[in-house]
Amino acid sequence: MFISVKEKFTAQQHIAPLAVLRMAFGSIMLVSVIRFLLKGWVYAFYIKPRLHFTFYGFSWVKPLGGAGMYTVFALLIITAIMVTIGLFYHAAITGFFLCFTYVELIDKTTYLNHYYFISVMAFLMIWVPANRYYSADVWRKPGLRVITVPAWCINIFKLQLILVYFFAGISKLNHDWLIAAMPLRIWLPANSQLPIIGGLLTQTWVAYAFSWFGAIFDLFIGFLLCYSSTRKPAYFLVVLFHLFTAWFFKIGMFPYIMIFVTIVFFSEQTHLRIISYLKKLIPAKSEQELDKVYILSSVKSGLIYTLLIIHFTIQLLLPFRYLLYPGKLYWTEEGYRFSWRVMLMEKGGTAFFHVKDPATGRKTEIINSQYLTQFQETQMSTQPDMILQFAHMLAQDYQKRGIRNPIVTAESYVTLNGSGTRLYIDSTVNLATQEETFGHKKWILPFHDKAQ
Amino acid sequence: MRKLIYTATVAVSAFVLIQSCSKSGSGNNPGNGGGNSTGFDRKGMLNNMSNNVIIPAYTAYQTATTNLDAAITAFTTAPDAAKLTAAQAALKTAYLQWQSTSEFEFGPAGDANLSSGVDTYPTNVGQINTNISSNTYNPDLLANLSAKGLPAIDYLLFGIGADNNTILTQYTTDAAAANRKTLLGKLSAELKANAAKILTAWNGTYKSTFLNATGTDVGSSAGQMVNQLVYDYEFLKNDEIGIPAGTQSMGTVFPEKVQAYYSKISLQLLLAHLQGVLDVYTGKDGLGFDDYVASTTAKYTDGTPLNDAILKQFATAKAKLQTLTDPLSDNIKTNPTAVTAAYAELQKLTVMLKTDMPSALGILITFGDTDGD
Structure with missing residues (x-):
């Protein structure tokens, strides 16, 4: 057992899967970033909003203004191209990781698991020699070329993908998803206009079938991709599953990213075939397949091993941190992010904020749209940490307007997976004096399902 | 090719298996089911x-x-x-x-x-x-x-x-x-x-x-109708009564900010607007959002069917508005309690139209275009 684990870590393996992963990841990132620009989202998400919801501990991350933000996105495009062709790879992937993560840290309104996934993948790719084969770097400096790398260079990506799917599967093992078929029971009928299958989507049993299939798929697909005997059908299911979700739901590039990066599970023969096909399009300098091995100095490898152990320990623990909080996870969302909980809730809310002048006792209702974009308002109204942040923004604004210690309260009504809207936040609590911490927010009212 | 057939067989049998499981377990009853049987x-x-x-x-x-x-x-x-x-x-x-x-x-x-x-x-x-x-x-x-x-x-x-x-x-x-x-x-x-x-x-x-x-995404007609209905309704609530009555200005009233200030028909307009919103919700005599909401199992917090609760709230808000009189610009000064009471009922209806209804129908409330995951 121990030997086989060590084998998976240090045994030399052909570099081809890593080169293909580099090109797959780089090119799909290029498409994603260009799509993001063309949709006008740089402006809508990072330039237009007056206020931003930063992550806890990252309030120092600020947007750079119009020219600055477009420069960052230009850098993302350039580095994505450089990663794809493998030019100055380490600088490129490091730059890509930093720029992408910076953008994601500006505002949690735009948080998506798949953006987090991109940051994680880019981070892992910094530490591997993905440019040592069929790349511009090798063309530039033929001496860089290697044929084999330690297995961990490839297996860390497989492990990361297994974790993503597996945790996504675990998160579906709950009453709402399996027994109530929520939220698919709401989401699928909303697609009844689709050709051929539209009629089926309104059937309750279909919502159950999709829920159960989704859970089973997520739980096992990572493992099925590992074994050569199940790999091809498993990949076929990956493509099928992600294309279906792309068809039904508005989830952007995520399905295509997963279809691209799961190629890494295939054998070196498959990857060599992919590369030889690519070589017909873009020939590389013909060289003999000399058995050149990638060797790291013991200091460097020690550093990387430590980093990887820390990374995967965090990856394993983070999705379970919700257990430290009381209450229903979907309702409080304490420990919800960064846990591969994907498409699990139909949640919506309307939040009214009130600011009271303690000196006069006079009260005013806030028109949220005077502070936030529609997107920010929608996201804020169902997430307690954002509600608290907005309350602090309001307190600050009214303080500036000359009201000392303004009292800010939130009257927020939220619906979760088809429940009727109910009061979400204790509307008597002065949020201006509540601090953000990692602790439980006592002012979140408990979720009681009276209707059931 | 053999593997492809094998995969398809596995997928189909899994599908059938899950289908039979859910039928026995869910108590799916047409007319009562979450997704109605016909759509x-x-x-x-x-x-x-x-x-x-x-x-x-x-x-x-x-x-x-x-x-x-x-x-x-x-x-x-x-x-x-x-x-x-x-x-x-x-x-x-x-x-x-x-x-x-x-x-x-x-x-x-x-x-x-x-x-x-x-x-x-x-x-x-x-x-x-x-x-x-x-x-x-x-x-x-x-x-x-x-x-x-x-x-x-x-x-x-x-x-x-x-x-x-x-x-x-x-x-x-x-x-x-x-x-x-x-x-x-x-x-x-x-x-x-x-x-x-x-x-x-x-x-x-x-x-x-x-x-x-015919879809439900942002660009679809149902999506656009819901989003604009909510937007227009918030205009009614904020601009036609809230702002003049001082709800958004620490209680300082702005009588001159009512709609149709000079012809003094503000309240009449407010009632006509609420009726207009109701007509969009019900589709008048034909198929409307009322029928759409009623076709789901959606319930309001008190356990009553959501559509009933929404229609009831329209009636409550209307009744409260009817206790006011034109010119509204005078009424907000002389009768602030009744104005506040009417505003509170309009506020409740906001939540129903903006959150309960779209959530029950799987329609996204957003004026932009964004990805989810």
């Missing part, structure tokens, strides 16, 4: 909406603005008391009709920014007087956005004198009478032209565009 006829709803709600609204609004323009032309050609009264009546009719037309600010109306040209208030009296004294009016000038449309005409027909005799002199003996008549004529002609443009678009190609966007 709601969204296309039928869009058909009814366009034929019986939207196009009739634009037709009536186009007629009303045509009549208003005719009455104003008659008045400015030979101003007298009777023609002033006729023009005033025509304005009220057009304003009331607008309240059940403003709900559809997507498609042709959205492209033309119809609402902001028709009903931006409080109207800018200074800008109107500048336009009169300079005898120029540029409809494309941004500053004129708050010096045009129904509110500007409301001022010019009701607000420039203590009574109709005084108002009449502004169009006869006043030094600026000629310029004033010119501006009034231009404003009503602009309203009429814009109304006609939207109606033409709906009677032309847009109707089929509307009918064919």
Whole structure:
């Protein structure tokens, strides 16, 4: 057992899967970033909003203004191209990781698991020699070329993908998803206009079938991709599953990213075939397949091993941190992010904020749209940490307007997976004096399902 | 190839297996099930909406603005008391009709920014007087956005004198009478032209565009209808009662910020608007969002079917508004308790329309276009 684990870590393996992963990841990132620009989202998400919801501990991350933000996105495009062709790879992937993560840290309104996934993948790719084969770097400096790398260079990506799917599967093992078929029971009928299958989507049993299939798929697909005997059908299911979700739901590039990066599970023969096909399009300098091995100095490898152990320990623990909080996870969302909980809730809310002048006792209702974009308002109204942040923004604004210690309260009504809207936040609590911490927010009212 | 067949077999059998499991376990009962067994006829709803709600609204609004323009032309050609009264009546009719037309600010109306040209208030009296004294009016000038449309005409027909005799002199003996008549004529002609443009678009190609966007995403017709209905309803709640009553200004009231301040029909307009929103919700006699919501198992917090709760809340809000009287600008000062009570009921309806309904239907409330995951 121990030997086989060590084998998976240090045994030399052909570099081809890593080169293909580099090109797959780089090119799909290029498409994603260009799509993001063309949709006008740089402006809508990072330039237009007056206020931003930063992550806890990252309030120092600020947007750079119009020219600055477009420069960052230009850098993302350039580095994505450089990663794809493998030019100055380490600088490129490091730059890509930093720029992408910076953008994601500006505002949690735009948080998506798949953006987090991109940051994680880019981070892992910094530490591997993905440019040592069929790349511009090798063309530039033929001496860089290697044929084999330690297995961990490839297996860390497989492990990361297994974790993503597996945790996504675990998160579906709950009453709402399996027994109530929520939220698919709401989401699928909303697609009844689709050709051929539209009629089926309104059937309750279909919502159950999709829920159960989704859970089973997520739980096992990572493992099925590992074994050569199940790999091809498993990949076929990956493509099928992600294309279906792309068809039904508005989830952007995520399905295509997963279809691209799961190629890494295939054998070196498959990857060599992919590369030889690519070589017909873009020939590389013909060289003999000399058995050149990638060797790291013991200091460097020690550093990387430590980093990887820390990374995967965090990856394993983070999705379970919700257990430290009381209450229903979907309702409080304490420990919800960064846990591969994907498409699990139909949640919506309307939040009214009130600011009271303690000196006069006079009260005013806030028109949220005077502070936030529609997107920010929608996201804020169902997430307690954002509600608290907005309350602090309001307190600050009214303080500036000359009201000392303004009292800010939130009257927020939220619906979760088809429940009727109910009061979400204790509307008597002065949020201006509540601090953000990692602790439980006592002012979140408990979720009681009276209707059931 | 063999593997492909193998995969397909596995997938299909898994599907069948899960299907049989769920049928025994879920107690799926057609007519009661979450997703109804036949599915709601969204296309039928869009058909009814366009034929019986939207196009009739634009037709009536186009007629009303045509009549208003005719009455104003008659008045400015030979101003007298009777023609002033006729023009005033025509304005009220057009304003009331607008309240059940403003709900559809997507498609042709959205492209033309119809609402902001028709009903931006409080109207800018200074800008109107500048336009009169300079005898120029540029409809494309941004500053004129708050010096045009129904509110500007409301001022010019009701607000420039203590009574109709005084108002009449502004169009006869006043030094600026000629310029004033010119501006009034231009404003009503602009309203009429814009109304006609939207109606033409709906009677032309847009109707089929509307009918064919049968999805529920942001660009779909149901999605656009819900989003604009919510937007328009929030305008009703905030701009037609909340802001004048001081809910958003630490209790300082702004009576002059009511809709139709000069003709003093604010409450009448408010009630007409609420009815307009209700008509969109119910689709009048045909398929509407009420039927759509009722086709799901969605419940309100108290356990009653969501559609019943929404209809009930419409009635409650209406009843509370009916305890107020016109002119609303006086009522918000003299009867603040009743105003606050009515506002509170409108607030509850906001949550239902903005959150409960879209969530039950799987319609995204957002005016932008974003990814989820």
